[in-house]
Amino acid sequence: MKRIQPLKGTRDFYPEQKRVLNFIINTWEKVAKRYGYEDFDGPMLEPAQLWQMKSGQEIPEQMYVFEDKGGRVVAVRPELTPTLARMIAQKSMELSKPIKWYSTARCWRYEAPQTGRLREFFQFNIDCLGTDNMLADAEVVATAITIMQEFGCDKSDFYIRLCNRKLIQAVLESFQIKKIPEVMRIIDKKDKVSEKNFKEMLKEYKLSESQIKDVLEMTTWTDLYKAKKLSLSEEGKKGLEELEELMKYLKAMKLDGFVKIDFSIMRGFDYYTSTVFEVFDQRKKFRAIAGGGRYDDLVKDFGSREKVSGVGYGMGDVVLELFLKEIKKLPEISREIDYFVAYMKPELVEEFLPYMEELRKKFSVDLDLMHRGFNKQMSHANKVGAKKTIILAPKEWEKGEIIIKDMKTGKQEVKNLKRFLREDHQG
Amino acid sequence: MKRIQPLKGTRDFYPEQKRVLNFIINTWEKVAKRYGYEDFDGPMLEPAQLWQMKSGQEIPEQMYVFEDKGGRVVAVRPELTPTLARMIAQKSMELSKPIKWYSTARCWRYEAPQTGRLREFFQFNIDCLGTDNMLADAEVVATAITIMQEFGCDKSDFYIRLCNRKLIQAVLESFQIKKIPEVMRIIDKKDKVSEKNFKEMLKEYKLSESQIKDVLEMTTWTDLYKAKKLSLSEEGKKGLEELEELMKYLKAMKLDGFVKIDFSIMRGFDYYTSTVFEVFDQRKKFRAIAGGGRYDDLVKDFGSREKVSGVGYGMGDVVLELFLKEIKKLPEISREIDYFVAYMKPELVEEFLPYMEELRKKFSVDLDLMHRGFNKQMSHANKVGAKKTIILAPKEWEKGEIIIKDMKTGKQEVKNLKRFLREDHQG
Numbered sequence A, B: 001m002k003r004i005q006p007l008k009g010t011r012d013f014y015p016e017q018k019r020v021l022n023f024i025i026n027t028w029e030k031v032a033k034r035y036g037y038e039d040f041d042g043p044m045l046e047p048a049q050l051w052q053m054k055s056g057q058e059i060p061e062q063m064y065v066f067e068d069k070g071g072r073v074v075a076v077r078p079e080l081t082p083t084l085a086r087m088i089a090q091k092s093m094e095l096s097k098p099i100k101w102y103s104t105a106r107c108w109r110y111e112a113p114q115t116g117r118l119r120e121f122f123q124f125n126i127d128c129l130g131t132d133n134m135l136a137d138a139e140v141v142a143t144a145i146t147i148m149q150e151f152g153c154d155k156s157d158f159y160i161r162l163c164n165r166k167l168i169q170a171v172l173e174s175f176q177i178k179k180i181p182e183v184m185r186i187i188d189k190k191d192k193v194s195e196k197n198f199k200e201m202l203k204e205y206k207l208s209e210s211q212i213k214d215v216l217e218m219t220t221w222t223d224l225y226k227a228k229k230l231s232l233s234e235e236g237k238k239g240l241e242e243l244e245e246l247m248k249y250l251k252a253m254k255l256d257g258f259v260k261i262d263f264s265i266m267r268g269f270d271y272y273t274s275t276v277f278e279v280f281d282q283r284k285k286f287r288a289i290a291g292g293g294r295y296d297d298l299v300k301d302f303g304s305r306e307k308v309s310g311v312g313y314g315m316g317d318v319v320l321e322l323f324l325k326e327i328k329k330l331p332e333i334s335r336e337i338d339y340f341v342a343y344m345k346p347e348l349v350e351e352f353l354p355y356m357e358e359l360r361k362k363f364s365v366d367l368d369l370m371h372r373g374f375n376k377q378m379s380h381a382n383k384v385g386a387k388k389t390i391i392l393a394p395k396e397w398e399k400g401e402i403i404i405k406d407m408k409t410g411k412q413e414v415k416n417l418k419r420f421l422r423e424d425h426q427g
Helices: A015-034 A058-062 A081-091 A134-150 A165-174 A180-188 A195-204 A209-218 A225-229 A234-252 A317-326 A346-359 A374-383 A394-398 A417-422 B015-034 B058-062 B081-091 B134-150 B165-174 B180-188 B195-204 B209-218 B225-229 B234-252 B317-326 B346-359 B374-383 B394-398 B417-422
Strands: A045-047 A064-067 A073-076 A099-108 A120-129 A158-164 A259-261 A275-281 A290-295 A310-316 A337-343 A365-367 A386-392 A401-406 A412-416 B045-047 B064-067 B073-076 B099-108 B120-129 B158-164 B259-261 B275-281 B290-295 B310-316 B337-343 B365-367 B386-392 B401-406 B412-416
Touching: A015 A099, A015 A120, A015 A134, A015 A317, A045 A081, A064 B064, A081 A099, A081 A120, A081 A310, A120 A134, A120 A317, A134 A158, A134 A234, A134 A275, A134 A290, A134 A310, A134 B346, A158 A165, A158 A234, A165 A180, A165 A209, A165 A234, A180 A195, A195 A209, A234 A259, A234 A275, A234 B346, A275 A310, A310 A317, A337 A346, A337 A374, A346 A365, A346 A386, A346 A394, A346 A417, A346 B134, A346 B234, A374 A386, A394 A401, A401 A417, A412 A417, B015 B099, B015 B120, B015 B134, B015 B317, B045 B081, B081 B099, B081 B120, B081 B310, B120 B134, B120 B317, B134 B158, B134 B234, B134 B275, B134 B290, B134 B310, B158 B165, B158 B234, B165 B180, B165 B209, B165 B234, B180 B195, B195 B209, B234 B259, B234 B275, B275 B310, B310 B317, B337 B346, B337 B374, B346 B365, B346 B386, B346 B394, B346 B417, B374 B386, B394 B401, B401 B417, B412 B417
Parallel strands: A158 A259, A337 A365, A337 A386, B158 B259, B337 B365, B337 B386
Antiparallel strands: A045 A073, A064 A073, A099 A120, A120 A310, A158 A275, A275 A290, A290 A310, A386 A401, A401 A412, B045 B073, B064 B073, B099 B120, B120 B310, B158 B275, B275 B290, B290 B310, B386 B401, B401 B412
8 A cells, every 4th residue: 555655844753852852842941930830722723814914925925725614714823923812812811910821832834944944843932921120031941041051052062143123224214315214124134145135135125335335234133332322213222222221131130242243134023123132053053943033012902901011032953953962962862661560371460460560650650562582581681771680480479589680880789579569669 | 024833733832832742752751662662753744655554434535735846745744654564665775573563653634723733743653563463562552551640640540442343343234234444434433422323323334224233233242242143254253362362451451441342433444454542531421542453454554575464552641731730630731941150240240151151061051131120030930930040240240259049948058159060969
């Protein structure tokens, strides 16, 4: 029979690959919990409209959209933030503030599969809602830094690109630029095109030579010195204040060494209104490892009665895994069980079954289900990563004894079964 | 702005609901690991064909199917077993036997939402492949019993309905019944219709009065006594042997008290070839809590070069949660963090930030991000389930001291900050 191939851009997680995915997800969630965030989730399918409102240009184009049997236009979620906003909007008055939530969301986007980009991926989301205080932005950025440290990465491996959309917008306004959203979208693509192409793209929006020079220079700023000297709009001043406040908190946390001010960071989503940031590979080999920002109007846009501003980011598993592999920080995670039961005669295992069930109340225990020869059983014990093997041998069994073999040292020990079961043995 | 409603038959998992779901999933997976099973997963979307081959009549009708942008006919997975079979078929020669895998799969079916049935649900799957030995079937059934026990359920709450398809088929043959698959499908519906309707459905397939009487009587058998007295086909004898062997192992495991032989159990999937079983509510208020069986040809049907027989089951979260609630075994799971930091002046928390980051390397720590008044902070500490609160008060802080308040007893203690950080404090 012809084999059915899985879809392009998807992955089969055999146990070996699933262990790696679980390691990544557990690390994400462990850090989120330590910062006091709570786990939540929404449905995998939602009305497509949810992402057609505020997710920008690219996302709706990349969605898996279809009509269900009831005629509803449904999308497989391409990202989680609109679901979050919908859920908060539904219950905003009941939820005590700040709302600190995380989630590992399985998402789908119809893109050309390439390095670091698949059609199905897992995205960790962390969001803090219900306060404008920049301490929230600092905490959210701190979780991203801590996650990277938890993976064994340090300043030489990654950094945070940080800016504020209000401020960038005001800077562009001070250059007398008119089509600001369009120009911002071009700046977002700067790293992906040549300088020549970049200039040409800007020219298409009728920027003068001197404006193009200004934009190019702005993207090289690494501090607030030049922005401060410009005559900024009120909104721009607000953005500058926010960014300075955020930097103050990150400095107090002793995390400012991880952060670089960067006026070329935009993020694709239209819903960001203030802080924007990315976790970035120092060697710039990969695209952003994580990205996020502050979205002050999104929950209101989804029908909340009160304003609930928020800040958060997403970190996907695909680029992260490639990055960790590249810098050799992805550990080998092998299979492991506490005990394997090997028997010299099938009758013995039948008699041992009730004790095995007892052991399984506390330990992971495996045995040969196929009644293979003893040597095959011992080799299987190694394959499943047994720390110890319980050997059932006729002579010892008659005396109520079992043999315990330490699979690392090879040392064997005869033990009374009843006593062994009573022992508080440590794996 | 108008609110967007989530789709019918889906759930929003606010943290409160997510804690319950996580409790259920963690219990499933904990038991699977103790029995030596490994975690795996496949994609959420797969070619629709995968479920059109062997999943029976109902599943393909209930699938969410659509054409993707590349013209592929794609389904949102309605169950995991065909994905498992595809993955094993792809690599059967490389995988060491037996293959013992588990997975918690998010699935979708387009059904009328009703009690115990939603369109999106989570299904735990456990499967043992690569051996015909009934010890494997016994182990798989044992994991289901252990899971139910782990949830605090005992013999008075649930039981296992168990039979063998080869045997049932042979019994029906011995009644001279011709349209066996159709009759089996009717027997599967027996509990859902009146006896009168049941008889009428059988009559439609031209069963005589005496054949109907035979079928009705068969569905009441609770042991193998009557089946053994019939003249059975070779296949039927094989099925009888398998079932007796399986019962022997379950008895050896001291689990036979949970099991009732039941000739009315069929399971909807066409791929079962031998053992079939269900976890069932003693009060028969709910539909099956779990169901599964042995499928000897499925992996081969999906293109494996060698025969890889398997046995496994699925347990969904929806019926299980209703059942546990009904019998009052679903625990209250409240939010909990180790420390909450409350401060009398905003300047204090800024100075405390680096220590908080240090504490977060080990503990879950939260603080007020909104610079609210002290009383509001203490009430928020209770809302987030803080076990202890670290109080930053100006006088103590000047001396390098903090106040630790036990939120359960209300007891307060002044501690030197540096010493506190060095301590190996237990939550």
